[in-house]
Amino acid sequence: MQAKSVAFHTLGCKLNYSETSTLSRLLENDGFVKREFDEEADVYVINTCSVTENADKECRQLVRRIQKRAPQAMVVITGCYAQLKPKEIAEIEGVDLVLGASEKFNLTKHLQDLTKGDSAKICSCDIEEVNGFNSSYSINDRTRTFLKVQDGCDYNCSFCTIPLARGHSRSDNITGVLNNVAELAKSGTKEIVLTGINLGDFGKGNEGGKRTESNFFELIQELEQFDGIDRYRISSIEPNLLTNEIIEFVAKSKKFMPHFHIPLQSGSNKILGAMRRRYKRELYADRVAYIKQLMPHCCIGVDVIVGFPTESDEDFKDTFNFLHDIDISYLHVFTYSERANTLAIDMKPVVPMNIRHERNKTLRNLSYQKLQYFTAQHVGQTRPVLFEGADKNGMMEGYTDNYIKVQTHHRPEWANQVVDWLIS
Ligand code: SF4
Structure with a gap:
């Protein structure tokens, strides 16, 4: 019998990408042949995101594209949006299976009982009952793995x-992480980005969500000892969980790169309170100052949301001035958008959409200036660059330890290698 083929499409964050990658490996182990999403396949899997604006629209468009290309193919929708709105998704014409958070990794089993043409099947449970942890990683490009x-x-x-x-x-335990790291090292991976939804909260075990003895600081200490991986990055960590000991450890570490991504969300204490964030801006400024005191060359990325309900011109100015004055390197700016079943959806007054967009633009300009300034500070320094293998029109790219992007003519012998590089 001919092997079945499967194609994936991922929306959203790095976590989704690493999960899609693992799902793809699981299916390949079960005999499926992987295809590109724009090729013909027997099964299409869309891993959705709830944060993406227009998740619903995007999902519909993708399903329509599949129907045109391969009308007989099975269409499976999973991911955050599938967990939040299973019924809405099941009603999209052409969808055969909707898998919620607990069922995502049982994809092969569910595919076996599926027939094309029946109404869409929903396999999902109440999110309160989701306790298990499934580790996952992406290995499309060995240079950097999430x-x-x-x-x-x-x-x-x-x-x-x-x-x-x-x-x-909930989390993996340290032994589980080390086992995955060993596999990645064997496959030639040079850099691992530790990824999670609330990474600093690492340590909650997969046994009914009960806290185990470990925590994030212990995890990074263990990883530092492990031979076979050159570099680690911490994808994103809440400011209130970024302790002095973690900062001091990274400052001394040979493997953890001088690069933090710390969500701020707002530089106004009033808005931080309304957002129910667990810190004030003073704590954030203190974290940034301590990092820069120990690692003046450290790259610091910031997530910020503009246009949160009740954010006045004055509050936005507070955010702008705060970000302007602290020594951060770049911003990821998000425009607030209303989400069902959140507390913020009932908060008034809302910020008109045109003002949200204006504020977004203002902060993106600030981000551009911050990044130029950060990069300019390092001109004339030699820093280690890990080059990626891809030949991009005769060029190749890589990142310094402190996340400055570097481009040069493609040299195959540098692919997946750390090279000392003079920043010019
Ligand atoms: S924004 Fe808040 S609730 Fe959402 S994942 Fe981050 S820490 Fe958790």
Whole structure:
């Protein structure tokens, strides 16, 4: 019998990408042949995101594209949006199976009982009951791999649907992480980005969500000892969980890169309170100052949301001035958008859409200036660059330890290698 083929499409964050990668390996182990999403396949899997604006529209468009290309193919929708709105998705014409958070990794089993033409089957449970942890990682490009070590979140930020889509905070244990790292090292991976929804909360075990003895600081200490991986990065960590000991450890580490991504969300204490964030801006400024005191060359990325309900011109100015004055390197700017079943959706007054977009633009300009300034500070320095293998029109790219992007003519012998590089 001819092997069945499967194609994947991922929307959203790095965690989703690493999960899609693992799903793809699981199916390949079960005999499926992997295809590109724009090729013909027997099964199409769309891993959705709840944060993406227009998740519903995007999903519909993708299903329509599949129907045109391969009308007989099975269409499976999974991911955060599938957990949040299973019924809405099941009603999209052409969808055969909707898999919620608990069922995502049982994809092969569900595919076996599926027949084309029946109405869409929903396999999902209440998010409160989702306790298991499935580790996953992406290995498309060996240079940098995203390894999921934690999932879910116990915080209750008023704008966020992630806890509803992914459930309680839970993690792999340290042995599990080390086993995955060993596999990745064997496959030639040079850099691992530790990934999670609330990574600093690492340590909650997969046994009914009960806290185990380990924590994030212990995890990074163990990883430092492990031979076979050159570099680690911490994808994103909440400011209140970024302790002095973690900062001091990274400052001394040979493997953890001088690069943090720390969500701020707002530089106004009033808005931080309304967002139910667990810190004030003073704590954030203190974290940044301590990092820069120990690692003046450290790259610091910031997530910020503009246009949160009740954000006045004055509050936005507060955010702008705060970000302007602290020594950060770049921003990821998000425009607030209303999400069902969140506390923020009932907060008034809302910020008109045109003002949200204006504020977004203002902060993106600030981000551009910050990044130029950060990069200019390093001109004339030699820093280690890990080059990626891809030949991009005769060029290749890589990142310094402190996340400055470098481009040069493609030299195959540098692919997946760390090279000392003079920044000019
Ligand atoms: S910390 Fe807040 S924003 Fe981040 S996933 Fe948890 S609830 Fe969402």
